[in-house]
Amino acid sequence: MxxxxxxxSAADQPTQAIDGLDTRTKAQQVPGGDGAPSHSAAAPQAAAPTQEATQASxxxxxxxxxxxxxxxxxxxxxxxxxxxxxxxxxxxxxxxxxxxxxxxxxxxxxxxxxxxxxxxxxxxxxxxxxxxxxxxxxxxxxxxxxxxxxxxGPERWEEHLELMGQTLLGRLNRPHGERFRRPSQRKQLGYSVSDVDVLCDRITEHFRSDEALDPTLVRKAVFRQAQGQRCYEEQQVDAFMDRVVELILALR
Known part of the structure; x- marks a missing residue:
């Protein structure tokens, strides 16, 4: 992110083509290897902490x-x-x-x-x-x-929504397994193709019906990890899902 x-901002420009986006994945790696902040395990003994110090920690x-x-x-x-x-x-x-x-x-x-x-x-x-x-x-x-x-004016806003919707539906209407890029390296990890496609199918069903889509469905989505040709590239999927949330909020 x-x-x-x-x-x-979404209010200023139409959504860009997802293929051209270069955003970081939301699943940021937790530090723990080289360069992680150090935490001393051998602190010198001291007197019992005061109530104020205890509350602060x-x-x-x-x-x-x-x-x-x-x-x-x-x-x-x-x-x-x-x-x-x-x-x-x-x-x-x-x-x-x-x-x-x-x-x-x-x-x-x-x-x-x-x-x-x-x-x-x-x-x-x-x-x-x-x-x-x-x-x-x-x-x-x-x-x-x-x-x-x-x-x-409202007409320009409707034009903006229509363009955004057409861009997203163009990718959602692609066949299963072909909606996003695969990793360039054979052993590279990414999001499970089947998991992502299931969510894309649910999003498509909502957009084609009159039922409002809860952004939580997309925000809280969790995809299993897969490798090589069994996965989609994480950054592209994350960028697309961000645009889906953008459209959901714009339609409310």
């Missing part, structure tokens, strides 16, 4: 007013400084009026959806942070739609 400039501690729990010190979580800084930027955007949203410096719904945080030991628990990001993405998408319609 790399950050883009506000100029590439508890997993449930809070930082800088953020209401996110931290994981235990030996586990990996999101870097609190990165999370707090990013959410401060989102708050600054949401403090603007809907009319000024497109010209406001900061982030849009796509940047929220694609954001990846570094991992540190004892960091924020990822689950509640991810849930909060989903809420912010929904709110920003709603405001971006309002701002676009206010400036360009």
């Amino acid at each position: 790399t950050e883009n400039t506000l100029g590439s 508890a997993p449930a501690r809070e930082t800088a007013g953020r209401k996110f729990m931290r994981v235990e010190d030996e586990r990996w979580g999101y870097d609190p400084a990165e999370v707090d800084d990013f959410l401060d930027r989102v708050d600054a955007v949401l403090a603007t009026t809907a009319r000024d949203l497109q010209s406001a410096p900061g982030v849009g719904s796509r940047q929220v959806r694609e954001r990846v945080f570094d991992r540190v030991q004892g960091g924020y628990d990822p689950a509640p942070v991810d849930a909060r990001l989903d809420e912010l993405e929904d709110e920003l998408a709603d405001r971006e739609r309002e701002a676009f319609i206010s400036e360009h």
Whole structure:
């Protein structure tokens, strides 16, 4: 989930062809090998910690007013400084009026959806942070739609949705096993072809019916790992699923 400039927001431009996208996979690898932050296992003995010190090191501690729990010190979580800084930027955007949203410096719904945080030991628990990001993405998408319609009119918005839908359906209508690229190396890992195709079939059924599609179906999708020709390239699948969520939110 790399950050883009506000100029590439969904409210500003039609969705690009997925083949041309170059985004990082959302399944960021957890540090643990070379270069991982060190954690000393042999700390010198000291007197019993005070109540204040104990509270400061508890997993449930809070930082800088953020209401996110931290994981235990030996586990990996999101870097609190990165999370707090990013959410401060989102708050600054949401403090603007809907009319000024497109010209406001900061982030849009796509940047929220694609954001990846570094991992540190004892960091924020990822689950509640991810849930909060989903809420912010929904709110920003709603405001971006309002701002676009206010400036360009509802007809331009409908044209934008139609173009986006045609781009996505073009890939969804491809045969099973041919929807995304295969890895260039024979032993490279990726997403199971069968798992991805099952989700694509469900998305296609929803788009062809009048039933609204819950973005959670796509956001929380988990694909098994496979190797070589039995898998799709992760980055391309992630980029496509991001565009699907973008369209789901735009249609609401």
